[in-house]
Amino acid sequence: MxxxxxxxxxxxxxxxxxxxxxxxxxxxxxxxxxxxxxxxxxxxxxxxxxxxxxxxxxxxxxxxxxxxxxxxxxxxxxxxxxxxxxxxxxxxxxxxxxxxxxxxxxxxxxxxxxxxxxxxxxxxxxxxxxxxxxxxxxxxxxxxxxxxxxxxxxxxxxxxxxxxxxxxxxxxxxxxxxxxxxxxxxPSLFTFNVKDDRIKDIPGVVALNVEVKVVNTDLCSEGPLLITHWGFSAPAILKLSAFGALDLAKRDYKFQIEVNFIRQTFDDCLECLKASKKDLAKKTVFKSTHFELPKRLWHQLVLASGIDEQTRWADLNKQQLEALTSQLTQAIFNVDGKSTFKEExxxxxxxxxxxxxxxxxxxxxxxxxxxxxxxxxxxxxxxxxxxxxxxxxxxxxxxxxxx
The missing domain is CATH 3.50.50.60 (FAD/NAD(P)-binding domain)
Structure with a gap:
């Protein structure tokens, strides 16, 4: 003894x-x-x-x-x-x-x-x-x-x-x-597993100022968002995982998130895009990155809105403008599982x-x-x-x- x-x-x-x-x-x-x-x-x-x-x-x-x-x-x-x-x-x-x-x-x-x-x-x-x-x-x-x-x-x-x-x-x-x-x-600190065509080819891209909500809950966070090989990480996700630890565990880590990539309302974003339709009429939407978003992310959101690489701003119809606005301010992603944040x-x-x-x-x-x-x-x-x-x-x- x-x-x-x-x-x-x-x-x-x-x-x-x-x-x-x-x-x-x-x-x-x-x-x-x-x-x-x-x-x-x-x-x-x-x-x-x-x-x-x-x-x-x-x-x-x-x-x-x-x-x-x-x-x-x-x-x-x-x-x-x-x-x-x-x-x-x-x-x-x-x-x-x-x-x-x-x-x-x-x-x-x-x-x-x-x-x-x-x-x-x-x-x-x-x-x-x-x-x-x-x-x-x-x-x-x-x-x-x-x-x-x-x-x-x-x-x-x-x-x-x-x-x-x-x-x-x-x-x-x-x-x-x-x-x-x-x-x-x-688990409290973890990243989100997301398989989605919009992000599968752009790991390493960071959107610096996003808002993320868990659909049908009060869970919400903001900050940088990192796109990874398996889904989403960085402070906006980790904060959500910490404050939502108990709720997300009950859901077996299967839920939807809504991402506002530019921290603007749908209406404000739509007005901005309408102004670009007028001011940038002859330029292609694909090459006209807006809202200080990373170029590769902008490209994916444009394509996801049904707008091809050759479409000019002048040729955008109402549906395409609203679709792009939706992708920018209320993009829905399906989360299916979690991954440990580094070794922490x-x-x-x-x-x-x-x-x-x-x-x-x-x-x-x-x-x-x-x-x-x-x-x-x-x-x-x-x-x-x-x-x-x-x-x-x-x-x-x-x-x-x-x-």
């Missing part, structure tokens, strides 16, 4: 952040991390295409919480304690400077996730945080005020335990056995938020049991927000544990 003051279950972002902060705030506590695999911080490594999207340049708590489909209300208080600016300061104090990109995402200036990993490993060593690799947790019990944890290799005990295991169904079952309730997980698999689901005290991230049901990160039913849109939840939860839990 190995006894430690604090056991952190999970060697990911939230676990390391909590462990380092506990050990720094109270050096007398013996802190250990149990990692089920042979490597720690695997998700940090692949985040942001290997650059690690540490957080997002959103500095007002009431605005920051709007990026969390699950956890918006609960995180408002915690973000007043520790949020984006605090994250930047924390890393800079440890020699890691972050930079803000045009879209608000924040990365280490090195553009390498290894910088973040090295920072955590160095800090863990500095504060004598032990890391036990290949220790998959088999059971978790509380007996006589001590947590008893059995792993694939050893038995541990601790007075305080923090769960930072991310989306882990086996851990959720152990927590259910202890008396917690768990919302069943469904995020789920909606986890420990019921009503069972957590968000002033400390401690369980309301089991004294001295704490949580941080995606083990809770909290998830966010893409852009560094899931990491910010991990940093905030890890920091506040550490503060409570270290007292």
């Amino acid at each position: 190995i006894k430690r003051d604090v056991i952190i279950v999970g060697g990911g972002a939230a676990g390391f952040f909590a462990a380092i902060n506990i050990a720094e705030q109270n050096p007398e506590l013996k802190v250990a991390i149990l990692e089920r695999g042979k490597e720690v911080l695997a998700k940090v490594k692949v985040s942001g295409g290997g650059r690690c999207n540490v957080t997002h340049a959103e500095f007002v708590p009431s605005d920051l919480v709007l990026n969390y489909p699950r956890g918006e209300k609960e995180l408002l208080g915690p973000f007043h304690q520790f949020m984006t600016g605090d994250t930047m300061e924390w890393f800079e104090k440890r020699g890691v400077t972050l930079k803000i990109e045009d879209d608000g995402r924040m990365f280490p200036v090195s553009n390498s996730s290894q910088t973040i990993i090295d920072c955590f490993l160095n800090e863990a060593e500095k504060y004598s945080v032990e890391i036990f690799y290949n220790h998959s947790v088999k059971s978790l019990k509380k007996i006589d005020e001590l947590f008893q944890i059995e792993t694939s290799q050893e038995h541990f005990s601790s007075e305080k335990t923090l769960m930072a295991t991310g989306s882990n169904p086996k851990i959720w079952k152990l927590l259910e056995a202890l008396g917690h309730t768990v919302s069943q997980p469904v 698999f995020v789920t909606a689901g986890g420990v019921n938020l009503k069972e957590i005290n968000f002033k400390t991230f401690e369980s309301k049901r089991i004294k001295n049991l704490y949580f941080a990160g995606e083990v809770l039913n909290i998830d966010a849109v893409t852009g560094g927000f899931n990491f910010q939840n991990a940093w905030t939860g890890g920091y506040i839990a550490a503060k409570a544990i270290s007292k």
Whole structure:
């Protein structure tokens, strides 16, 4: 039996952040991390295409919480304690400077996730945080005020335990056995599978400012849209997938979307095209790209409107004008399935938020049991927000544990 003051279950972002902060705030506590695999911080490594999207340049708590489909209300208080600016300061104090990109995402200036990993490993060593690799947790019990944890290799005990295991169904079952309730997980960040003649030959094309709606729902998002070999991706789709995670799962990921490629009303677009019919009478519609759309996308939407490559603006009839307007402002696509967004698999689901005290991230049901990160039913849109939840939860839990 190995006894430690604090056991952190999970060697990911939230676990390391909590462990380092506990050990720094109270050096007398013996802190250990149990990692089920042979490597720690695997998700940090692949985040942001290997650059690690540490957080997002959103500095007002009431605005920051709007990026969390699950956890918006609960995180408002915690973000007043520790949020984006605090994250930047924390890393800079440890020699890691972050930079803000045009879209608000924040990365280490090195553009390498290894910088973040090295920072955590160095800090863990500095504060004598032990890391036990290949220790998959088999059971978790509380007996006589001590947590008893059995792993694939050893038995541990601790007075305080923090769960930072991310989306882990086996851990959720152990927590259910202890008396917690768990919302069943469904994918949260994913791309849409779409087979359609309008997009099959133009992968890589990006429409910068679109509006996407899920037909027969209130789900709607806006932003860049990327056409891929399998369908649609980029922020407009990922935001929709996050906020629609539960609804889209119920539909078995088979539904229709309406895409407004130019963010104009049908009537305004029609008037614009009528003006072009007059002003560009002798030019061909096919070669007269409008609304700052990518050329290849414009070509496909023109052809889909029943307008061939030789048709001049002057020769457009009413039906063709309206068809093109419809393709531009209310194009319908059938979605049939989803694909994981890169390696950044995020789920909606986890420990019921009503069972957590968000002033400390401690369980309301089991004294001295704490949580941080995606083990809770909290998830966010893409852009560094899931990491910010991990940093905030890890920091506040550490503060409570270290007292």
